[in-house]
Amino acid sequence: MFLARLPRDQWPRERLFSLGPEALSLCELLAILLHTGSRGMDVLELGGMLLEEFGDLTGLARAAPEEFLAVKGLGEAKVANLVAALELARRLRSESAKTGRNETWRSRVASWAENLATEEREFILALFLDRKGRILGEKQVSYGGLDGAFLDLPFLLRRAVRLDAAAMVLGHNHPDGTPEPSREDRELTLLLSRRLRMLDMELFGHFVLAGGRFVPVEVGEERRKAGESACSSG
Incomplete structure (x- = not known):
């Protein structure tokens, strides 16, 4: 033109x-x-x-x-x-993404997705919630490169305990824009859910953030039940 x-x-x-x-x-x-x-x-x-x-x-x-x-x-x-x-x-x-007093955790995850849409590195973020699902705190847990980020799980759990959280939401972005959860994403979801249950906490969701969207990481009913069984017996 x-x-x-x-x-x-x-x-x-x-x-x-x-x-x-x-x-x-x-x-x-x-x-x-x-x-x-x-x-x-x-x-x-x-x-x-x-x-x-x-x-x-x-x-x-x-x-x-x-x-x-x-x-x-x-x-x-x-x-x-x-x-x-x-x-x-x-x-x-x-x-527009700053946490407001009445902001829900879902709207906060949507803000994560929008803010990280152009990032070239992978970030892992966590929300800590009370028993009514209200946001107690937020933490950028880690960031890495195009190939992934390392999650310090003990650090994350200590933070949740200090805040006396009842639940947690985890999110990480895929810099390549692909929204599909990977096998590692599902394994992390299952592991975190089991660890939180040992602390009498709940994982409200783990989300992949890509292209301005957020997609829940599903682990499957059989694997979830197996994780709960292992948690209760351990």
């Missing part, structure tokens, strides 16, 4: 004011942020090149300023506009 070939009323800025920002494509929104093109490339072409380089909005959000500066046609002014806009979006998500 070339800007010079479009009627003036179809230019990104004009379309934004006449139709609203929600009507614009990602390429058009980038063109407005970039303001001008570069030598031999108009602003819409430059926006399209950025999308080819980084893939989509998630890829743009994950990029560091140095990566943008390495793109031909992007100077410090353009990169500053782009990075500032992405940071404003991150801060908006963070503010």
Whole structure:
């Protein structure tokens, strides 16, 4: 798409004011942020090149300023506009995700999913709840890399005991965006459920966070019963 070939009323800025920002494509929104093109490339072409380089909005959000500066046609002014806009979006998500007095644990897990949608590392987070399911506390338990994160289970359980929690919710993100729980996810769910029952606590859920969604990790009825039996006999 070339800007010079479009009627003036179809230019990104004009379309934004006449139709609203929600009507614009990602390429058009980038063109407005970039303001001008570069030598031999108009602003819409430059926006399209950025999308080819980084893939989509998630890829743009994950990029560091140095990566943008390495793109031909992007100077410090353009990169500053782009990075500032992405940071404003991150801060908006963070503010909207702050735990409120009446926030439910499910809404908090939804906030986790949204905030971690663009993360390249795996994070493990825990919510500690009272007997009515109200949030007593929250803890980022661990973070790792693309291949996973290590969970310090004794540390997690000590934290729950100190807070006098009656239940817990666990969540971890899949940086590759795949929402399906792995075999290791199911094994961790079963293990944590058994350990919590030994402390007279309950696991309300373990969730995979991916692509802005949260998916419960199901261990299967037979395995769950086997875990409860082992717990009660042990």
